[in-house]
Amino acid sequence: MTVQTQKESFLNFVNGEWIASSSGKVGASINPANKEDIVGYVQMSTKEELDQAVVAAKAAQQSWKKLSGHDRGTYLFKVADILESRIDEIAECMTREMGKTLPESKGETARGIAILRYYAGEGLRKVGDVIPSTDSSALMFTTRVPLGVVGVITPWNFPVAIPIWKMAPALIYGNTVVLKPAQDTAITALKVVECFAEAGLPAGVVNVVTGSGSVIGQALTDNPDVNAITFTGSNGVGKRIGQSVLARGGKYQLEMGGKNPVIVAADANLDLAVEATISGAFRSTGQKCTATSRVIIQNEIYESFKEKLLTKTKEIRIGGGMIEGIWMGPCANESQFNTVLSYIEKGLEEGANLLAGGKQLTGEGYDNGYFVEPTIFENVTSDMTIFQEEVFGPLISLIKVNSLEEGLEVANDVQFGLSASIFTTNIQKMLSFINEMEAGLVRINSESAGVELQAPFGGMKQSSSHSREQGEAAKEFFTSIKTVFIK
Incomplete structure (x- = not known):
């Protein structure tokens, strides 16, 4: 499945459909190795499209979370197979958009495939523990429940791996997703989302809206129906996101700079x-x-x-x-x-x-x-x-x-x-x-x-919000613990 184009203009994916922005504006994606090579154009979307995506994700989440972990994992296995069949095409797009060498781009795409399969398997792993109760006639245990709608804001340096290592765990644990990729590598990210679309995920489970961070990123951060934001990028932007999400009572995860x-x-x-x-x-x-x-x-x-x-x-x-x-x-x-x-x-x-x-x-x-x-x-x-x-x-x-x-x-x-x-x-x-x-x-x-994808990843001091991504640690962010007592 290929994204619909209008004069090489790549579209947003909202509620299972490829749509153009109401702004009528697009931005060029330029090859940094050759500024005369335009990879394509992506939508310069408005807050209206972002809000539509959040509405779709919220509506889809109720039925998505009711699927078994096995069934959600089956979808992720399908996405991995489709991405694997397109590895050369997507790696070449990444190299043209971001500039890293083709072997590095293929390696990153292969990593994205492995991440999808890892989290697909997570659908059949345990989500809680039995805890002894002081009441001998009672059963007490924990389970985990999804957060709801997760906003995913990703940088340009890993346009396949980072969106996938955020989206895959969010989805397997029963959340729905609105992705805002970096504008510089948005076409590569859209090609990844094409794989989700081709795998047949229900409409609204995965959405992507492209545009500037000041418009789309801000609208995603501020939307009260977005239950959590996971972000990778600069310290300045990350801190502003954290403050905004905290102010409205949402959950946030920030991975930022290093030295x-x-x-x-x-x-x-x-x-x-x-x-x-x-x-x-x-x-x-x-x-x-x-x-x-x-x-x-x-x-x-x-x-x-x-x-x-x-x-x-x-x-x-x-x-x-x-x-x-x-x-x-x-x-x-x-x-x-x-x-x-x-x-x-x-x-x-x-x-x-x-x-x-x-x-x-x-x-x-x-x-x-x-x-x-x-x-x-x-x-x-x-x-x-x-x-x-x-x-x-x-x-x-x-x-x-x-x-x-x-x-x-x-x-x-x-x-x-x-x-x-x-x-x-x-x-x-x-x-x-x-x-x-x-x-x-x-x-x-x-x-x-x-x-390594199966190990927790995150920083100390000003490098992160002290949460961890990847591996089993991802469930700590993308779920809430529910304690159950049965008498």
């Missing part, structure tokens, strides 16, 4: 640490919330690590993500491109030493895209902007420390606490890192970027 450190101990396997640092920092052009941003290296091996890192960084092939052999693509849009360049300039102004990169790429294959060189600074101190703020681009800072204790102090000296990793062969250092690192995800001898 993720890698600690390289003196006893580390340097080749492994270098490979993982480059992968964590520069894959997807550094546009991951778990991307490596700060590399904290013990003094004894600092120069050796730096030399190996610079050598490997020079080998990175940069270009359009559809080109075979390309390792790193462009920034996802003009705004992010300008943001990265501004942080590079800020690093220079504040006295950091530029070791590699730092420039816009120009020439054949680059002039029409948002390409920035992988950038490495050293002599970065904790009071510098590039140490404290999330860049969300291919930029890392090297920091020299004298001990693991100092390294942990430096690593924790930011407002964020999403992910972190350490490279060491010493068990005591591993344990110290696990115990002392203020992050929701800690990894040993592995890059900071990377989350």
Whole structure:
């Protein structure tokens, strides 16, 4: 099933139908590797369309929640099969819209398929516990009930995986969904929703409305019939959403920024640490919330690590993500491109030493895209902007420390606490890192970027609202516990 088009204009999906916005306006989705390549147009919708979607979702939720978990899971298995049959098409669309390389896009789409199948199986797993009562003639147990209508607001960097890892658990636990995808990758998200439509989910169970965050995101956040909002994006927007939803008594889940450190101990396997640092920092052009941003290296091996890192960084092939052999693509849009360049300039102004990169790429294959060189600074101190703020681009800072204790102090000296990793062969250092690192995800001898779908994911400090996504932990957000007492 393909979305209906009007001159390559992709439509909203509301109450089981593909509809155009009453605004009559569309926005272009542009390939960041080639600004002359327009992927298509998406609706610049109004509050009216968003409200229609919420009405549809609310009406559909009553019958959807009455289905057995097995029956809801059967639908998700169908969606997974359809998405798998379209993996090449959707991955190519993602690469054109977002800029990541085609192998990365295929990997992300495959992950979306796996997430759907994982949560489809969740329909047959337990939802409560029997609890002993003080009354010997009574039965007491817990069960879980859906929240109702869930608003899903997703970013542009993972346009398949993030919508699915929010929608799939919401649906399996009996909620209905209104999705507001990021405008920059909305066509990819719409193609995912096509798979839900083709699987035959009842009308109104899944809805998607595209448009600006200030209009559609705000309307979704403020609608009193939206029982919960799950959001991934920037800290500023996330906090505003949380305040708005809290004020009207709704439930919210926020996954926001990171300033993720890698600690390289003196006893580390340097080749492994270098490979993982480059992968964590520069894959997807550094546009991951778990991307490596700060590399904290013990003094004894600092120069050796730096030399190996610079050598490997020079080998990175940069270009359009559809080109075979390309390792790193462009920034996802003009705004992010300008943001990265501004942080590079800020690093220079504040006295950091530029070791590699730092420039816009120009020439054949680059002039029409948002390409920035992988950038490495050293002599970065904790009071510098590039140490404290999330860049969300291919930029890392090297920091020299004298001990693991100092390294942990430096690593924790930011407002964020999403992910972190350490490279060491010493068990005591591993344990110290696990115990002392203020992050929701800690990894040993592995890059900071990377989350397994069956495990809880979320951050500490300013990185999240302290709830967790994925795995069994998802039920904590998408359901409420009901305690039952039978006499």
